[in-house]
Amino acid sequence: MAFLVPDRTIYSPWRAKEKLSSSLMVILLKAIMISGRTLGQGANSEAKMSPEFFKATSFCALSEEDYRSLGISKEGNVLVRTEFGEVVVSAKKDVGLPLGVIFIPMGPWANAVVGPETGGCGTPQFKGVEAEVEETKMRVKDVRELFADLKRMGGEAS
Amino acid sequence: MIIKGGFVCDPKNGILGEEMDICIECGKIVEKSVGGDVIDARGMLVLPGGVDAHAHIAGAKVNSGRIMRPEDGRRGIEPRTKLLRPSTGYTVPNCYAMGYRYARLGYTTAFEAATPILESRHTHEELEEIPIVDKGALTLFGNNWEVLECVRDGDLEKLAAFVAWGLRASRGYGVKVVNPGGGEAWGFGGNVKGIDDPVPNFGVTPREIIRYLMRANEILGLPHSVHLHTNNLGKPGNYETTLETLKAVEDITASRDRQVLHVTHMQFSAYGGTGWRDFESKAPEIAEYFNHHDQFTMDMGQLIFGSATTMTADAPLEYGNARLLHAKWSNHDIELEESSGVVPLVYGRKMPINAIQWAIGLELALLTKNPWQVIMTTDHPNGGPFVNYPEVVTLLMSRVKREEELKSLHELASKRSSLPSIEREMDWNDIAIVTRAAPARILGLSEKGHLGVGADGDVTIFDINPADVDPSKDHRKVKEALAKARYTIKAGEVVVRDGDITAVPQGRTYWVDASVPEDQAEKVRADLVEKFAKYYSIQMSNYMVQDAYVTHPRVVKAGVI
Amino acid sequence: MAEDVLCPFCGCLCDDIKVEVENDQIVGVKRACKLGSSKIRGHERTKAPMVRKDEELVETSYEEAYDRAAKILKDAKRPLLYGWCSTVCETHKKGILLAEEVGGVIDSTATVCHGPSIIGIEEKGLAGSTLGQIKNRADLIVFWGANPAEAHPRHTLRYSSNSTGMFTPDGRKGRKVIVVDVRETRTAKNADKFLLIKPGTDYEVISALRMIVAGKGEIVPEKVAGVAKSDLEEAAEMMKAARFGAILFGLGMTHSRGRYKNVDNALSLVADLNGFTKFVVMAMRGHYNVAGFGQVCAWETGFPMSVDFSRGAPYFNPGETAACDLLAKREADAMMVVAADPVSNFPRATVEGMAEIPVIQIDPFPNPTTLLADVVIPSAVCGVEAEGTAYRMDGLSLRMKKVVDSPYPTDEAIIQNILDRVRRLGDDN
Structure with missing residues (x-):
C-alpha cells in the first residue's frame, strides 16, 4: 500500500500496486535493507580505521528510481532507520538494485540498524531488515564517533 | 619393568597360555628386567597390545561425520580431568576419546583405513x-x-613409482583400494557394476x-599387501563379485612373508x-574359498546393533x-583421486537384513579355519564403534552367548545363515591371534602383536583368570574384563590401570618410504607436473604432507632399490 | 621472490601467489586479487601491546598484557573466546585448550556467516566435493546469494564458472551459469540465467524448484516470490540437463529470513537432483580459515562452533551458546577476541554487550574492536609473517607460508603465554 500525501509521502515499493509517478517526491521510503561484501569493503577490512574503509562502507546504495524519488542531492546523505536503530550514511545509485531494496556494505554502519535476535541459530538476520530511508542534512559519523557513546569501564580491569 | 606370573598368550612365538614373566626396558620387550615397576x-591374562588394522579414526570423512551428527557428539560425554581432555561421541568420538577408549580396551595400535592423498594433511592433523x-x-x-592412466598404458614400473610417490606425499603406510573405478565413475554420478565393467573415460576395468x-605393491615389497574394499560392496548377491575378484588374482604371489591381498570388512561382501x-x-x-x-x-567388519555412522570412499554405496x-x-x-560418502544409520535386531548381516560377520570368523586369515574389526564406525570389541570377542568365544543373541533377533538371522549350526x-590363543598377532602380521608390523624379545613393550593385562573362567559359559565376565x-602398557609405560588412564604419551605414526629407480620417478614427476598445471586446484609444491604434520614418525623403508 | 604462497584473505585460499621480498620487506604481490594483495602488502599495525588506564589505551609490555589477559579470563565466570577466522589451526588448538581451562565458551565467526549452513548440514548432510572436481567436471554453476565478483574474486577463474579442466576444456563457453539473488550483482551480469527474487524468499523459491524437479510443478503458482513459474521451470530444466551441476551459495542464503532452513532446503534440492544427474553444493566461506576452526573444533570437541565448556565437557547449542546470543543476553562477563572484529560485524545491540565487560583483543591490526578493548595484544600476520594450517572453503587443508620475519609474536605463542599464566593463577588458588 502506498501513502501518497502531499505533505509527507511514504512510498513502499514492495507493497505498491502501481509505479510511482515520476513527478511525485517521496519523503520517506519504506525499503528492505540488505548488507553484504564488496571489493572495497574487503580490500580495507584489515584497515578499518582508515579513510578508505570509511569511504567503502559508510554508504547506502538505492535503485536509481528510489534515489531520484527521494530527491537526494548530489553527494547527499540519507538517514536509515529500522526498529533496531538508525544511521546516517551517504547515498549512492546502483542500477542493479530493484525498487525498494537498499544495500549497505557489511560493517559498522550497516550493523547500526541490524537487530540482535538470532532465531535460535546463533546468527542475526543481517539481510532483509525493514527500513525507512529519508534524505538528511546530518553528517556521516566516522568509525570512532559511531562507538563513542559506548563507555569503557576504564582503569584496572578486574 | 617386569610383569610377573601372568597367563601369557603370545601365539606368534608359540606361547599358548603359559605362566611366565614379561620384561620391558626402554620401551621394548627384553630377556631380563634391570629394575623398575613390578606388576x-x-x-x-597377559596379551600383546591390541592392533586395529582397519578403522576410520581420522580425516575428512570422520570429521564430516562429527559435523553432521551433533546428536552423536552428545553421547559418550566425559568431562576433562587434570590429565585428560574431554570425551564426546559414540560412533564418531572426538580425537581424545579415540585414544582413551582404545587404551582402555587394551589396544595400543590403530590404523586409519582410508585417506586420499590430497586430504592426507587433514588425516595427519587428526592422527x-x-x-x-x-x-x-x-x-x-x-x-x-x-593410476588409471598407468594401467591403461600398461606401465607397471611407472605405476610402482607413482605408488611410492603417493605414499610419501600422503605419509601413508599402504595401498588401499576402494570400489576400484567406481569412485571415478561417481564423478559423473555413475558406478561400475563388476570387475569387468570399464571405467568411463579411462577404458580400464x-x-x-x-x-x-x-603387482606394483609386490614390486615395491611393501610391508602390507593391497587392502581391498570390493566392487559391489553392500549389495545382495555380491559374494560372486568377491569370489570372482579373488580368482582373478590367484596367480599373483607375495614378495614378503604375508598375504598377497587383504579383503576388508568381508561381512559387507559376502x-x-x-x-x-x-x-x-x-x-x-567365502570361508570355504579362504580355507583353500x-x-x-580378511577382516570381519562385524555389525553391532544400535547406532553406526557409515563412511567410505565408496560414494555410490553411500548414496544408495x-x-x-x-x-x-x-x-x-x-x-583426480576419489569420492566418498557418510550416512548415519541404526542397525536393528528386528530388521531382517541387519540380523542376517550380524550373523555373516560371525560366520566368516568361525568358518574360516585358520584364525590368522580373519581378523576382528567392526570397520569402525561402519559396522559399529570399536568400543564394542569386547562384545565381539564374547560372541566368538561362546556359543551360548550367540544363541542368547539369536533369540532376540529377527528369525531370518537363523534361517538365512548357518550361524545356529x-x-x-x-579360545584365548585364537583371540590373541585375531586381535593382535594376525593384524600385526597382516600389516607387516614386525614389532607389534607379540611379546618376543625386541617387540614393542605394548602389553595388555586383563583381570580374568583363564584357569577359573570358562568363556563359553561366563561370557559376561569376559566382556566386563575386556572392556576395562x-x-x-604402551612402550613400557603404564597408560591404563584398573580401566583408568594414567598417562597420555604421544604415539608414533608409521609411514612407508619406498625407493624407486630415478628414471621411473622422473616419468611420474613429468606426468604430475602436467596434472597440477591443468587439473588440480592447488600447486604441486603445496601438495605433499609436510614433516610438521608427522611429529613422531616411524618410517618403514621399502622399495625396488 | 617467494613462490606458491597461500593468500590469507578469503575462503578461496589461492596457493599460487608470488610475493617479491627485498630486505625482508614485501615490495610486490603477483597473481593475487585486490583483496589478497591488499592484505599481503600490509596495513597500519598496532605497534605495541596496550592496556586501558583511565579510559585510555596506553602502551605496555607483552608481559603485562599477558598477565592482564590471564587475570580477566581467570576471574570471569562465563568468558567468551571468539573469532579465529583469520588465524591458523595451530592457534585454534591452543584456543580450545584455553577455553577448556577457563571453563569458557569458544565460538568462531562462522556464527555470523555460515553458522546456519553448518546447522543445515546437521539436518541434511552435505553433498559436496573439492573445488577441483567442479573445475574439471561442472557444466552448470548456480551462484545462490553469492557474489564472488566482489567477495571471492578469483573463484570463478580458478575453480568455477570460468575455469578449465579435464572435461571442461572450453571453460565459461562450455558452461551454463545461473545466478539467484535479490539484486543484480556483478556476478549476476555474467549469468546465462538470472533469477531476481524478493529478499527473504529463498525458502519459497527453493521449494518451488524442488516441486518442479520432482515432477509436481502443477502445484506451483504462476509467480513465486516475484519470479515467473516459467523462469523457475527453465532453471529446473537446466539443472536436470546438466552433466555435473554445482550450487555455490553465499550469505544471501544464511543471512536472510529462514537462515538455516534455507540451507537445509538447498541441501535437499541437491540431494533430489542427484536422482537425475550429478550435483554438488558448497558454502562460499568468507575468511581464509573460518572453515579450519570448524574442522579443528569438531575433532577436538565433537562440535564445530559455539562450544560451552562450563560443565567441563563440551556442550553445543547455537542460539544459546553462540557469541551473539551470549552478548545480547548479557551472559558473557569477559571476552577474548582473536583474529576477528566483532565490533564491526555484530549488530549494534550485541556490541553494546561487549561494552559492559572486559575485552581482550589479539590481532595484528587496529579496528573498531580495539576501541572497546581493555587489553590489546598485537600479533604476527598468519600466512605472511607466520606459517601454519588453513582449510579452504571445500575443506582442503593447506600449509600457509611465512614470507617475512615479524617483530610480533604469533597468535599461537600469545595464547600459550596466556594459558601458562592462567594455569599459574589456578595453582595459586
Whole structure:
C-alpha cells in the first residue's frame, strides 16, 4: 500500500500496486535493507580505521528510481532507520538494485540498524531488515564517533 | 619393568597360555628386567597390545561425520580431568576419546583405513591429536587418474613409482583400494557394476586396476599387501563379485612373508540373494574359498546393533544407503583421486537384513579355519564403534552367548545363515591371534602383536583368570574384563590401570618410504607436473604432507632399490 | 621472490601467489586479487601491546598484557573466546585448550556467516566435493546469494564458472551459469540465467524448484516470490540437463529470513537432483580459515562452533551458546577476541554487550574492536609473517607460508603465554 500525501509521502515499493509517478517526491521510503561484501569493503577490512574503509562502507546504495524519488542531492546523505536503530550514511545509485531494496556494505554502519535476535541459530538476520530511508542534512559519523557513546569501564580491569 | 606370573598368550612365538614373566626396558620387550615397576599379574591374562588394522579414526570423512551428527557428539560425554581432555561421541568420538577408549580396551595400535592423498594433511592433523596409540593411515589409489592412466598404458614400473610417490606425499603406510573405478565413475554420478565393467573415460576395468596395483605393491615389497574394499560392496548377491575378484588374482604371489591381498570388512561382501527380499548369507562359500587359499586374508567388519555412522570412499554405496533409508547424506568427491560418502544409520535386531548381516560377520570368523586369515574389526564406525570389541570377542568365544543373541533377533538371522549350526568357540590363543598377532602380521608390523624379545613393550593385562573362567559359559565376565583393561602398557609405560588412564604419551605414526629407480620417478614427476598445471586446484609444491604434520614418525623403508 | 604462497584473505585460499621480498620487506604481490594483495602488502599495525588506564589505551609490555589477559579470563565466570577466522589451526588448538581451562565458551565467526549452513548440514548432510572436481567436471554453476565478483574474486577463474579442466576444456563457453539473488550483482551480469527474487524468499523459491524437479510443478503458482513459474521451470530444466551441476551459495542464503532452513532446503534440492544427474553444493566461506576452526573444533570437541565448556565437557547449542546470543543476553562477563572484529560485524545491540565487560583483543591490526578493548595484544600476520594450517572453503587443508620475519609474536605463542599464566593463577588458588 502506498501513502501518497502531499505533505509527507511514504512510498513502499514492495507493497505498491502501481509505479510511482515520476513527478511525485517521496519523503520517506519504506525499503528492505540488505548488507553484504564488496571489493572495497574487503580490500580495507584489515584497515578499518582508515579513510578508505570509511569511504567503502559508510554508504547506502538505492535503485536509481528510489534515489531520484527521494530527491537526494548530489553527494547527499540519507538517514536509515529500522526498529533496531538508525544511521546516517551517504547515498549512492546502483542500477542493479530493484525498487525498494537498499544495500549497505557489511560493517559498522550497516550493523547500526541490524537487530540482535538470532532465531535460535546463533546468527542475526543481517539481510532483509525493514527500513525507512529519508534524505538528511546530518553528517556521516566516522568509525570512532559511531562507538563513542559506548563507555569503557576504564582503569584496572578486574 | 617386569610383569610377573601372568597367563601369557603370545601365539606368534608359540606361547599358548603359559605362566611366565614379561620384561620391558626402554620401551621394548627384553630377556631380563634391570629394575623398575613390578606388576603382579598372577591369575591374570597377559596379551600383546591390541592392533586395529582397519578403522576410520581420522580425516575428512570422520570429521564430516562429527559435523553432521551433533546428536552423536552428545553421547559418550566425559568431562576433562587434570590429565585428560574431554570425551564426546559414540560412533564418531572426538580425537581424545579415540585414544582413551582404545587404551582402555587394551589396544595400543590403530590404523586409519582410508585417506586420499590430497586430504592426507587433514588425516595427519587428526592422527596427531589421538593420544597414546601408535597409528598409521592407508592411502587410497583405486580411482586415482595417474593410476588409471598407468594401467591403461600398461606401465607397471611407472605405476610402482607413482605408488611410492603417493605414499610419501600422503605419509601413508599402504595401498588401499576402494570400489576400484567406481569412485571415478561417481564423478559423473555413475558406478561400475563388476570387475569387468570399464571405467568411463579411462577404458580400464576394476580387474586390471586391482591386478596392477597388487603387482606394483609386490614390486615395491611393501610391508602390507593391497587392502581391498570390493566392487559391489553392500549389495545382495555380491559374494560372486568377491569370489570372482579373488580368482582373478590367484596367480599373483607375495614378495614378503604375508598375504598377497587383504579383503576388508568381508561381512559387507559376502551377500547372496537377487535383492533385499531373498537376501541371505554366503559366508560359508567365502570361508570355504579362504580355507583353500591361504594367500588371502580378511577382516570381519562385524555389525553391532544400535547406532553406526557409515563412511567410505565408496560414494555410490553411500548414496544408495541414503536413498534406501531416507537418511542424512554427505558426499565428498576429491579431484583426480576419489569420492566418498557418510550416512548415519541404526542397525536393528528386528530388521531382517541387519540380523542376517550380524550373523555373516560371525560366520566368516568361525568358518574360516585358520584364525590368522580373519581378523576382528567392526570397520569402525561402519559396522559399529570399536568400543564394542569386547562384545565381539564374547560372541566368538561362546556359543551360548550367540544363541542368547539369536533369540532376540529377527528369525531370518537363523534361517538365512548357518550361524545356529556353528559349534566352534574360539579360545584365548585364537583371540590373541585375531586381535593382535594376525593384524600385526597382516600389516607387516614386525614389532607389534607379540611379546618376543625386541617387540614393542605394548602389553595388555586383563583381570580374568583363564584357569577359573570358562568363556563359553561366563561370557559376561569376559566382556566386563575386556572392556576395562587392568593394565595397558604402551612402550613400557603404564597408560591404563584398573580401566583408568594414567598417562597420555604421544604415539608414533608409521609411514612407508619406498625407493624407486630415478628414471621411473622422473616419468611420474613429468606426468604430475602436467596434472597440477591443468587439473588440480592447488600447486604441486603445496601438495605433499609436510614433516610438521608427522611429529613422531616411524618410517618403514621399502622399495625396488 | 617467494613462490606458491597461500593468500590469507578469503575462503578461496589461492596457493599460487608470488610475493617479491627485498630486505625482508614485501615490495610486490603477483597473481593475487585486490583483496589478497591488499592484505599481503600490509596495513597500519598496532605497534605495541596496550592496556586501558583511565579510559585510555596506553602502551605496555607483552608481559603485562599477558598477565592482564590471564587475570580477566581467570576471574570471569562465563568468558567468551571468539573469532579465529583469520588465524591458523595451530592457534585454534591452543584456543580450545584455553577455553577448556577457563571453563569458557569458544565460538568462531562462522556464527555470523555460515553458522546456519553448518546447522543445515546437521539436518541434511552435505553433498559436496573439492573445488577441483567442479573445475574439471561442472557444466552448470548456480551462484545462490553469492557474489564472488566482489567477495571471492578469483573463484570463478580458478575453480568455477570460468575455469578449465579435464572435461571442461572450453571453460565459461562450455558452461551454463545461473545466478539467484535479490539484486543484480556483478556476478549476476555474467549469468546465462538470472533469477531476481524478493529478499527473504529463498525458502519459497527453493521449494518451488524442488516441486518442479520432482515432477509436481502443477502445484506451483504462476509467480513465486516475484519470479515467473516459467523462469523457475527453465532453471529446473537446466539443472536436470546438466552433466555435473554445482550450487555455490553465499550469505544471501544464511543471512536472510529462514537462515538455516534455507540451507537445509538447498541441501535437499541437491540431494533430489542427484536422482537425475550429478550435483554438488558448497558454502562460499568468507575468511581464509573460518572453515579450519570448524574442522579443528569438531575433532577436538565433537562440535564445530559455539562450544560451552562450563560443565567441563563440551556442550553445543547455537542460539544459546553462540557469541551473539551470549552478548545480547548479557551472559558473557569477559571476552577474548582473536583474529576477528566483532565490533564491526555484530549488530549494534550485541556490541553494546561487549561494552559492559572486559575485552581482550589479539590481532595484528587496529579496528573498531580495539576501541572497546581493555587489553590489546598485537600479533604476527598468519600466512605472511607466520606459517601454519588453513582449510579452504571445500575443506582442503593447506600449509600457509611465512614470507617475512615479524617483530610480533604469533597468535599461537600469545595464547600459550596466556594459558601458562592462567594455569599459574589456578595453582595459586
